[in-house]
Amino acid sequence: MRGRPLGVAVDRRMVLQHQRRPGGMRLAHQFWLSLVLPIAMAILLYGIFASAHRKQVLREEATAELRNYATLLQAFVESALQRSDVALVRRRAEDFASAERILGIAAFTSEGEAIFITKGVEREAARLEELARRAFREGGDIEETASLAEQSVLLRTVSIRPSSANQPLVAVLVRDRHYIEVLERTLNHGLAVTGVVLLLVSAVVAGLVGRFTVALPARAILAGAERVASGDLDAAVPERGAEELSRLASAFNTMTCSLREARERAVREEAARVNGERKLQQAQALAAAGQVATSLGHEIGSPLNVIHGRARRAADLPGCPEHLRAELETIARQSERITRVVSRLVSLARPPRPQQADSDLRRVIDDVVAFLGPECRRRGIEPSVVCEGAARVRVALDSDRLFQVVFNLCLNAVEAQSRGGELEVRILPECDGPAGSSVVCFEVADAGPGIPGEDLRRIFDPFFTTKAAGGGSGLGLAIVRGIVEEAGGSVEATASSTGGACFRVTLPAIVSGSPASVEASSEASSESNRGGREEGQKA
Known part of the structure; x- marks a missing residue:
């Protein structure tokens, strides 16, 4: 899998199009309107229907009350006329006129003669007389609304038929209707104020609920989605708000977690693939080097030995000039170098062999340091061996290969x-x-220039060297790693406390009394006995 990790490969054009898209109404505003508008419509419709119903009820109550007064007036007037007591009729009319919301009463004969008119309606006598004449003509009671003296009133005629000795009359009751309009306006105003307050409270509550349960959680999820779209898979959103939004946030966090794991897995697979390809290339290079080394070992091994031996023998001849001896020594050293390179190639390409051995780490290190002593003195290097653990430590590696590991590391240092x-x-x-x-771990440290950071990853690759041109084959550390990993250990390069390079080698330890330790001791004892017998036979 090449390219950027999973979750980062985002189509930037789609993101830009999304950012340029004209914004619509926000979710919080939609939620607010969805709550406030129905409440406002409900309050408005309730006000309209309640006002109409209330007006109808008040009018019906006023009409019913006026009819009751008309019935009572009819009974009292008829009773008084039967006694021919006109003064009683007038008193009764004045009593009725003093009732609540009754503005006045007037009575007329069929010829239009006024029997009595109370004080409240004296100025409207002509209009009341006309209404009474209409009642006589139609032969029934009349009820209607009118405006008297710029005041809304309710008029009601009452037909009075006393005994045959008295002529019939029509009484007109005038009832106030203006209070109904005042009451309607008052109630409508109260309803409007209540509706506005209720609407404001609903708007505030809907705004707060929409903000904290819808807007903020949705905004957090949107911000997290934008971060994921930009490649940030560490985005997490709070799981709060309404149930659906909380579940959405939880699903979003689960998705980002899965994407992170997938990206990490893809990165690991990519690293493993690259490492596998690198190892495959190294194996192919080693296989080719092994074939070449094997051919070279067969073809140039004998000539090199002859050149080396003849050069050494010629240099040791008495009377050989110094300049010629120096040249011969150079030939011998270069022959040895070619032999070592070929040997390293062959050993590096050779398939690993199972090793069941046991070596004294301290003794091998001492042997290597002693062997490199003359070279250290020539270069002015102070060697030292520090043992922080037990004096004698045994590792699961034969002494020859352990010597090769320690020698290569120390020679590089x-x-x-x-x-x-x-x-x-x-x-x-x-x-x-x-x-x-x-x-068991041991370290080989020096005070040299150290290893550049960019070379640490390749320092153990075959044929990679940081030495000057012609100064190394690049096989020493590759051989070290091969031997150590074959034994079940590991090797790593770091910086030393003095600023140079430091190589740490970890090898399996041989525990005293273990089968491997007993076997190694037996083999050492057998070798010692075998050597003693051979010496005795020679003697």
């Missing part, structure tokens, strides 16, 4: 310090390794 310095080999205490096994 010596060659990295051409103007003097120090070589420190430090044996660390035993510690627990994987699966509870015991491991």
Whole structure:
């Protein structure tokens, strides 16, 4: 999988189009309108229907009350006329006129003669007389609304038929209707104020609820989605708000977590693929180098030995000039170098062999340091061996291959310090390794220029070298890693405390009393006995 990790490969054009898209109404505003508008419509419709119903009820109540007064007036007037007591009729009319909301009463004969008119309606006598004449003509009671003296009133005629001795009359009751309009306006005003307050409260509550349960959670989810769209898979949104939004936020966080895991898995797979390709290339290079080395070993091994031997023999001849001896020594050294390179190639390309051996780490290190002593003195390097653990530590690696590991690391440290310095080999205490096994670590540190950071990743690759042109084959550290990993250990390069390079090697330790330790001791004893017998036979 090449390219950017999963979750980062986003079509930028779609993101830009989304950002340029004209914005519509926000979700919080839609939520607010969806709550406030129905409430406002409900209040308005309720006000309209309630006002109409209330007006109708008030009018019906006023009409019913006026009819009751008309019935009572009819009974009292008829009773008084039967007694021919006109004065009583007038008193009764004045009593009725003093009732609540009754403005006045007037009575007329069929000829239009006024029997009585109360004070409240004296000025409207002509209009009341006309209404009474209409009642006589139609032969029934009349009820209607009118405006008297710029005041809304309710008029009601009452037909009075006393005994045959008295002529019939028509009484007209005038009832106030203006109070109904005042009451309607008052109630409508109160209803309007109540509706506005209710609407404001609903708007505020809907705004707060929409903000904290819808707007903020939705805005957080939108911001998280935009971060994910820009490649940030660490985005997380708070799981709050309405149930659906909370579940959406939880699903969003789960999705980003899955995307992060997928990206990390893709990165690991990419790294594993690159590492596999690199190892495959190294294996192919080693296989080719092995074939070449094997051919070279067969073809040039014998001539090199002859050249080396003849050069050494010629240099040791008495009377050989010094300049010729120097040239012969150069030929011998270069022959040895070619032999070592070929040997390294062959050993590096050779399939690993199972090793069941046991070596004394301290003794091998001492042998290597002693062997490199003359070279260290020539370069002005101070070697030292520091043992922080037990004096004798045994590792699961044969002494020859362990010597090769320590020698290559120490030789690199010596060659990295051409103007003097120090070589420190430090044996660390035993510690627990994987699966509870015991491991031993030792470090080889120098005071040289160190290893550049960009070269640390390739330092153990075959044929990679940081030495000057012609100064190395690039196989020493590759051989070290191959031997150590074959034994079940590991090797890594870091910077030393003095600023130079430091190589730490970890090898499986041989625990005293283990089968491997007993076997190694038996083999050492057998070798010693075998050597003693051979010496005795020679004697």
